[in-house]
Amino acid sequence: MTARTRNWLLLAPAGAWFLVMLIIPLTVVFIFSFGERAPAGGVVPAFTFEQYANLPARWAAFKNTMTLAPIGTLSALLIAYPLAYYLAVKSSPKWKTILLVLVIVPFWTSILIRSYAWIFLLGGRGIPALLDWVGIEGVRLINTPFAVLIGIIYGYLPLMVFPIFVSLDKLDKRLLEASSDLGAKPWRTFLQITLPLSIPGIATGCMLVFILLMGEYLIPALLGGGKVFFVGNALVDLFLQSRNWAYGSAVAVTLVVVMLIAVTVYMRLITRLGASREDVSIM
Amino acid sequence: MESRGYIEAFTPADGKAIAELRGVSKRFGDVLAASDLNLTITEGEFLSFLGPSGCGKTTALRMLAGFETPTEGDVLLDGEVVNALEAHHRPVNMVFQQYALFPHMTVAQNIGYGLRQRRPRLPKAQIAEKVDKTLDIVQLGGFEDRKIWEMSGGQQQRVALARAIINEPKLLLLDEPMAALDRKLRKEMQIELQDLQRQLGITFVLVTHDQEEALSMSDRICIMREGRIVQVGSPQELYDRPNSKYVADFVGTSNFFDGTVVEQPGPLTSVRLSNGMIMRGTPTEEMSNSEDVSVSVRPEQMTLQRQGEGLTVEVRNRIFLGEHTEYLVNHETLGDFLVLSPRQSEQTEGAFTVGDTAFVSWEDSAALILDRN
Numbered sequence A: 001m002t003a004r005t006r007n008w009l010l011l012a013p014a015g016a017w018f019l020v021m022l023i024i025p026l027t028v029v030f031i032f033s034f035g036e037r038a039p040a041g042g043v044v045p046a047f048t049f050e051q052y053a054n055l056p057a058r059w060a061a062f063k064n065t066m067t068l069a070p071i072g073t074l075s076a077l078l079i080a081y082p083l084a085y086y087l088a089v090k091s092s093p094k095w096k097t098i099l100l101v102l103v104i105v106p107f108w109t110s111i112l113i114r115s116y117a118w119i120f121l122l123g124g125r126g127i128p129a130l131l132d133w134v135g136i137e138g139v140r141l142i143n144t145p146f147a148v149l150i151g152i153i154y155g156y157l158p159l160m161v162f163p164i165f166v167s168l169d170k171l172d173k174r175l176l177e178a179s180s181d182l183g184a185k186p187w188r189t190f191l192q193i194t195l196p197l198s199i200p201g202i203a204t205g206c207m208l209v210f211i212l213l214m215g216e217y218l219i220p221a222l223l224g225g226g227k228v229f230f231v232g233n234a235l236v237d238l239f240l241q242s243r244n245w246a247y248g249s250a251v252a253v254t255l256v257v258v259m260l261i262a263v264t265v266y267m268r269l270i271t272r273l274g275a276s277r278e279d280v281s282i283m
Numbered sequence B: 001m002e003s004r005g006y007i008e009a010f011t012p013a014d015g016k017a018i019a020e021l022r023g024v025s026k027r028f029g030d031v032l033a034a035s036d037l038n039l040t041i042t043e044g045e046f047l048s049f050l051g052p053s054g055c056g057k058t059t060a061l062r063m064l065a066g067f068e069t070p071t072e073g074d075v076l077l078d079g080e081v082v083n084a085l086e087a088h089h090r091p092v093n094m095v096f097q098q099y100a101l102f103p104h105m106t107v108a109q110n111i112g113y114g115l116r117q118r119r120p121r122l123p124k125a126q127i128a129e130k131v132d133k134t135l136d137i138v139q140l141g142g143f144e145d146r147k148i149w150e151m152s153g154g155q156q157q158r159v160a161l162a163r164a165i166i167n168e169p170k171l172l173l174l175d176e177p178m179a180a181l182d183r184k185l186r187k188e189m190q191i192e193l194q195d196l197q198r199q200l201g202i203t204f205v206l207v208t209h210d211q212e213e214a215l216s217m218s219d220r221i222c223i224m225r226e227g228r229i230v231q232v233g234s235p236q237e238l239y240d241r242p243n244s245k246y247v248a249d250f251v252g253t254s255n256f257f258d259g260t261v262v263e264q265p266g267p268l269t270s271v272r273l274s275n276g277m278i279m280r281g282t283p284t285e286e287m288s289n290s291e292d293v294s295v296s297v298r299p300e301q302m303t304l305q306r307q308g309e310g311l312t313v314e315v316r317n318r319i320f321l322g323e324h325t326e327y328l329v330n331h332e333t334l335g336d337f338l339v340l341s342p343r344q345s346e347q348t349e350g351a352f353t354v355g356d357t358a359f360v361s362w363e364d365s366a367a368l369i370l371d372r373n
Helices: A003-032 A055-090 A093-108 A111-122 A127-133 A145-169 A173-181 A186-197 A199-214 A218-223 A231-241 A245-273 B057-065 B107-116 B124-137 B153-165 B183-200 B211-217 B235-240 B245-250 B343-349
Strands: B017-028 B031-042 B046-050 B072-077 B092-095 B171-175 B203-208 B220-225 B228-233 B255-263 B269-273 B278-283 B292-297 B303-305 B311-320 B324-331 B335-342 B357-361 B368-371
Touching: A003 A245, A055 A093, A055 A145, A055 A199, A055 A231, A055 A245, A093 A145, A111 A127, A111 A145, A111 A218, A145 A199, A145 A218, A173 A186, A173 B092, A186 A199, A199 A245, A218 A231, A231 A245, B017 B057, B017 B203, B031 B057, B031 B072, B031 B203, B031 B228, B046 B057, B046 B211, B057 B072, B057 B092, B057 B171, B057 B203, B092 B153, B107 B124, B107 B153, B124 B153, B153 B183, B183 B211, B203 B211, B211 B235, B220 B235, B220 B245, B228 B235, B228 B245, B245 B255, B245 B292, B245 B368, B255 B278, B269 B292, B278 B292, B303 B335, B303 B343, B324 B343, B324 B357, B335 B343
Parallel strands: B046 B203, B046 B220, B092 B171, B171 B203, B278 B368
Antiparallel strands: B017 B031, B017 B072, B220 B228, B255 B269, B255 B292, B269 B278, B292 B368, B303 B357, B311 B324, B311 B357, B324 B335
């Protein structure tokens, strides 16, 4: 067996999977998006841009996705970074393990159940009732963008914490001592050494969370209550409710394109930021 | 000499104390990493902490740097107690064991790091100029824009050195700086470091477990063991007048014959060895009869002859070293020991071969009677 055949064999299972589960469906969706709606639902093959021309009708879904996904990513980053920093740099080895497990524990329960818990917490008898009791009246949380944001941050936090934790954990602590030794005050050490060297972790975390958020369906469905909906919700609606496959396909293709553009821009940004920051271990 | 490990070391008479450890101890949980360290470091000297790993030498260095606070005692810099002064406020810089260079910065950015932290800010041009100058000092001119990972181990070490000396520290601390270099490079760097120290006049404090390194570079060596300072002195002092078996064993090679003190008539002390034999030697401290001691004789102080007086031994092994030949010999009751025979003697006596019977002798005054612990 030559090295070449061996490589192909190694790649074959994943390749086959991607072909069947990704490339073919995407192609189908792409073709559908130029079709017309069949009277009983489904698609009549055609070549028309009518579906794409109709996209503005679903503008709200795109707008929500394109605002809440970045805001959610950024919020998760701001909350996750200090946590990851504490875990990696400050906590004792014993506590580190315990706290890391605590970060993962929520994953043991389905996101569905956890989101239901949030429905209660954010609903009339939850936090608003508590606020009412201390004198802040008339606060409505459930079915608002804020509720969706809370759900997003809650659900995606571990995905942000872990990559950042890993990059901070493997950061050579002697670099911090060296910085201090050379006269840098603690916060200057953070800005000049810790932060730049954790950029790979930040980039990975943001990428993971952002891409998954762009396709999010469950959290807006449960906590947005049909008022705050994402493209994902629109797709469910189009494919399953109104059975307008052609239009749904156009929306789906558009989402993929938007995502590709966003990710490309983001990658450019990161590589520029980290141009000199190839992940190097010194020894 | 006090019993608690305080050894008054010689300090160059005109030298000013730049740093001092006064009764310094450091405890990590249950572990006493450093115990009652007393040491004065003189301005401009090259001092080494020498000892096996875990002897507390790195802890001592880290307390000077400001990474550790002493549990007891005082650390002084320039006459002031700095126990609680954080590392970033101390006029002290360190060359780390594996250099700890910043991987996201170029060589020049690494070297200029210390200057960029100064407040009020230094003008950029001034920093650039100083970086250039320092690059020249460590012979890395032209490498300023290189990435750290593009540099070899030896070059990285120079960058680490430059990054520290550019700040003109009162003390330059070096934590096993040669450990990652190969033997040849290590030799070169040792010489360069000595040159650099003379050129800059900065006080160097080196931590090493390599006795050869300490002996060849230092003005003074502070030998440590289990968190304590055992002896401080110039390399020659330590070699010629070790105060214990431990030091004699650590600095150079020596043969030891254990026994107890039986008599102290005049300048020489008599020791009865385990086989009943009596050996005489120069005592290194006051000793009482029946004290457990070791008689130490350096291999080069022994003479190996075909005929004559002394211990009758059998030659076990012969290693030709050029100037000298090293023989491993065996005595019936004293066991194996080493004899270093100079080339000259080889020529008069003829080379011994394995299995030969020979006689080993030495001047009684060359033998040292040492504390066995």
